[in-house]
Amino acid sequence: MTVHTGDSRAADFRAADFQAGWRTVLTGAADTPLVLLGNFEVENQWADGEIGLPHPGGTATSAVVQRMDELALLLGTARDVVVLKGRPDEEYLAYLAGLGFGIPRVLTPQPADPARTVTGDVLADRDLMATLARLAPAGYRLAPHGVSESEERLSARSGVPLAAPPAVLCKRVNSKVYSRDVATEYGLPQPPGRACRTLGDLADAFAWARRTIATGRPVVVKDAFGVSGKGLLVVHDSRRLDQLWRLIGRSAEGAGHDRVALVVEEWVARRMDLNYQFTVCRDGSVRLDFVKEAITAHGVHLGHRFPVALHTDHLAQLIDAAEVLGHRLAADGYFGVAGADAMVDDAGRLYPVVEVNARNNMSTYQAALHGGxxxxxxxxxxxxxxxxxxxxxxxxxxxxxxxxxxxxxxxxxxxxxxxxxxxxxxxxxxxxxxxxxxxxxxxxxxxxxxxxxxxxxxxxxxxxxxxxxxxxxxxxxxxxx
The missing domain is CATH 3.30.70 (Alpha-Beta Plaits)
Incomplete structure (x- = not known):
């Protein structure tokens, strides 16, 4: 496996190397023009129809998160197209150009609905769809943040081929149930817990969780497709588990089946959160791109620090974990970038896979800044x-x-x-x-x-x-x- 690592502190990583390698993996050539789409919180589409934690406030993507689509400008070059919900400020584009970024052509749907994803806006705009259709003969490929059925429809209707695996696979490998199963199969350290696919699984997991709470150790219940701290609940009291059981049971009864998508784990007090990105190549090889310290609060991602000071043993474990995860993703048909969250507990033990995000990550967009x-x-x-x-x-x-x-x-x-x-x-x-x-x-x-x-x-x-x-x-x- 190729590893861009200079020492135990940081990855020896350059944006130009990442851009060329990433585009080649997605399209087969480093100079393929892309249609970039920043459809953040695609997890909400993957979670549609799944039974997990109750969400009193709903799971709609906020207006702020919708406009994070502007981050896609950082991955673009002058030959690319970026589709955004709104036209960027011209002074901001000039600012990026002054820093050396290649400014792609920007297309925006009309009208843009704040309550709708950028993909939904594009699908509703006939003129924009016609414009995208004219890009297909020029060799453009659609490169979204993540792939759901909506992005597949956009590709099919516009004729711009998708530079990513199919939605059904992307949904499967982005589930926290998948992450936990893979870690279990390959013996990667993880907190004690259970993956739950049915109400029967959940009953067993909650019985285990009650015993864990009785010893003074809290547990965390996670939606399989939770994102940005949504769909994550730390539980200190068994009565809260009883309440959750009733609410989830009602949801299953209303849906007419007993399938759920949840993970229940012991809550780990951590010294450090980490995020590492690796690229899964079409030939099955894996390249570790970088490791960063993740800044989080109550499971909510707030940012990254880099380089990160890592113990040599921890770095070696992350390299091994990236190879294991990458090869498994490749065997399942996935290619492209993937991020994994890891953590170091208060005793200094590394848990190398808290979850896998087989899509663009915040670090993916930051990659454009490295080395320059x-x-x-x-x-x-x-x-x-x-x-x-x-x-x-x-x-x-x-x-x-x-x-x-x-x-x-x-x-x-x-x-x-x-x-x-x-x-x-x-x-x-x-x-x-x-x-x-x-x-x-x-x-x-x-x-x-x-x-x-x-x-x-x-x-x-x-x-x-x-x-x-x-x-x-x-x-x-x-x-x-």
Missing amino acids: VVYPGAVAMARHFPVRPPAPVPFGMLRRVLGDTLLRPGDRRGLVVTAAATVNAAFDGGSSGTGGDGRLYGVLIAGSWPELEALEECVTDRLRCPEIGGRSRAPQMEMAR
């Missing part, structure tokens, strides 16, 4: 800054507010804005209200961790101005020293 914007020897942290602007914020205003904290061409310290549309997501759909929650996505780059922490504090302070409505840094974002 993120120079060798630098430290970096990818994160989002919560904001609540009272009115739409043009990128020019954001640029003025950030001032010298914004990375400029040739700089070795600063913030790279990786998605700006998410700042104004509350105003999508023509809303003229008094503002709403948004996020500024970016990557902080510096020469050392203390320098990066000072930069982060400065960016946070500047975003607190009335025009942007930035919030204080959450406690869970505090830097480890």
Whole structure:
């Protein structure tokens, strides 16, 4: 297996190498033009019809997450097409071009519905579908964030071939039940627990969970297709399990079957969360791309730090796990990038596979920065800054507010804005209200961790101005020293 690793601290990884390898795996050639689609939280489509944890607030993708589609610009080149829910700010495109990014052609559906996925918007726009159909003879391939039946329909109706495995396979290998089964089959360390496909499985798992809770150890119940902290419940009291059993049972009764899609595990107190990405090639070979420290809170992904200081033994275990997982995915017919979450518990034990995400990951989009914007020897942290602007914020205003904290061409310290549309997501759909929650996505780059922490504090302070409505840094974002 090819491993881009220089030492135990970081992967020796360059964006150009990743771009060429990733495109070759997806399409057979490094210069194949792509139609990129940032259909984030595709898990909601995979979960459709599955019985899992009750969701009182529903599982709809938020407006902010919908506008994370702008991250797809980072993977594009001048020969590609990116389909977005809204036209990017021209000053933001100029900013990316100034940093050396190739700006793809941008297509947007009309009208865009904030309650609908970007794929749904495209399918509803006849003119845009006709435009995509004209790309097929030129050799374009459709490269979505992840593949559900909706993306397959888009490919079939437009005639642009899908540069990814079929939806039925993508759904199967992205289930947390699949991840747990593979870890069990190959003896990869994981927390004690159970994978549940039927109500009978769940009854056995809950009986085990009650015994575990009785010893003072909490458990976590996970939806097979939960994402971003949704579909994850830590349980400390057996009475809560009884309540869940009744609610899930009613859902199964209403559906007329006993199938469920859940995982029940012992909750592990962790010292560190990790994320690693590997590429599964069409010939079955596996390449580990990088390892990063994941910043999480209560199961919710908040960002990454890289490079990460890893014990040599832990790095070796992750390399082995990537090979095992990649070969199994290849045997099942999967190709493309896959991310896996791992964790180190308070005793220093590594659990190399908490779950597998066989689709693009946040780290996939950050890959475009490596070796260029993120120079060798630098430290970096990818994160989002919560904001609540009272009115739409043009990128020019954001640029003025950030001032010298914004990375400029040739700089070795600063913030790279990786998605700006998410700042104004509350105003999508023509809303003229008094503002709403948004996020500024970016990557902080510096020469050392203390320098990066000072930069982060400065960016946070500047975003607190009335025009942007930035919030204080959450406690869970505090830097480890």
